[in-house]
Amino acid sequence: MSLWGWVLLACAVSIATKFLGFLVPARMLDNPRMLRVAGSLTIGLLAALTATNTFASGQGLVVDARVVALAAAAVALWLRAPFLVVVAVGAFAAGVARLLGAA
């Protein structure tokens, strides 16, 4: 399937997931185990995406300017900067690191 196909399928799955929440009985909300799985899935996926976007290059692991971006973003978040500022800091840090010779 082409990239377009996967884009549209991802959209359909998203709409179906949201709508399903409106159809199931409210007592499902009382199931703490399900909430816990949904919460830990979110954390696990975001951690995995952070890790691959920082260190993965195809099927290899590399340390390059992106690590500097990760560290700078962490400092910005620690200082409670808003999301857009954090993203800009990450881009700026990676750009400066490359200027200074990082891969």
Add this chain to the structure above:
Amino acid sequence: MAFSVAIATGLYGLSFGALSVAAGLDLLQTMALSLLLFSGGSQFAFIGVIAGGGSGVSAMSAAALLGIRNGVYGMQVNVLLRPSRWRKLPAAHLTIDESVATATGQTDPDEQRRGFWAAGIGVFVLWNLFTLVGALAGNAMGDPARWGLDGAAVAAFLGLLWPRIRSREPAAIAVVCAVVTLIAVPLVPPGVPILLAAVVAAVLGLSGLGPATEGLEPDVEPYPSGHAGPGSAGSGQGTA
């Protein structure tokens, strides 16, 4: 308050648009995600997998798994707003972190309803508008690495993760999943390590690690500290 939520998320759309075209999606594909998928975290997951060379099925799966929490939000909104049959579909489409956080942050039912629709519609309009601007800017910028856009992606994912780490258990889940991912990168095709991490996260969640709603907070925290998020409805979750 709904207005400030919408502004914050509109700006967040700017980074999505730019990163999406940098990941290799075209303008229409980027807009399709913002119009139809309409869930920031899942959209970032989709383009994050594609940017790393992952397959379409991995990208779709990562987006779908990250969107599961929207189903949980849907249940909350349905109980809270009790929308009529014909409003369920538009309400479902607007069920995202920000609209749910705004609705559950109110106590009066009318205010809850107004907050949900105002934040949902406001975020939808601005999110799509700024996605378009970001995508056009990204197209004009050319090579993403030269502008540090790969660093921006790293920062964006850390920014999405950060507000969900409020205690030791979610931090442990994050560290374990990151390590599992990195171990898997050389062994399996791109995109698959993220799905392996999802399996590990689900097992950790099933085994009862962490408080019930940890991790179910808004993508972007548009509130001053001390404001309750969507987990506040009936669960004793601490707010940073």
